Amino acid sequence: MILGNNLIKTAEISSSTNRGKHITTHRELFILENGGVLIDNPGMREIGILDSETGIKNVFSEIFNLSKNCQFSSCNHICEPGCAVLTAIESGNLDKSKYDNYIKLMKENEYNTMTKLEKREKDKKFGKFIKTTKKQLKKYKF
Numbered sequence: 001m002i003l004g005n006n007l008i009k010t011a012e013i014s015s016s017t018n019r020g021k022h023i024t025t026h027r028e029l030f031i032l033e034n035g036g037v038l039i040d041n042p043g044m045r046e047i048g049i050l051d052s053e054t055g056i057k058n059v060f061s062e063i064f065n066l067s068k069n070c071q072f073s074s075c076n077h078i079c080e081p082g083c084a085v086l087t088a089i090e091s092g093n094l095d096k097s098k099y100d101n102y103i104k105l106m107k108e109n110e111y112n113t114m115t116k117l118e119k120r121e122k123d124k125k126f127g128k129f130i131k132t133t134k135k136q137l138k139k140y141k142f
């Protein structure tokens with residue numbers, strides 16, 4: 001309604017919580033016709049990680065134990081040759097659904113680490129900006 005179009009997917013209000021549901025999954029900034037700014041900033045990914053944290057540990061330890069037998073220590077267990085995790089799935093020693101969850105979580109984790117890195121990078125740039133501005137101010141003796 002704020003945008004005046006259907007660029008952002010929405011859904012009906014949840015009947016159980018009486019609140020809106022998380023539908024979009026990425027951050028996006030929209031410039032409004034009146035010059036305002038609308039930021040869609042869903043926190044779904046982070047919430048998803050927290051919710052399933054207890055289940056993760058079991059899956060992780062199982063895959064971690066298997067990964068000790070992978071040919072390469074840097075194995076991502078996706079398509080590498082000599083991967084013990086993939087072998088365990090093929091032989092039925094590891095649940096395919098558990099593996100799928102693991103891959104999903106690793107991707108999620110990658111996303112979260114990436115945003116942290118980006119944040120740090122941004123903080124650095126901002127710090128530099130402040131420094132150079134202060135120097136320039138000194139130059140001009142404000």
Ligand SMILES: [Zn+2]
Binds near residue numbers: 067076083084
């Ligand atoms: Zn592997």
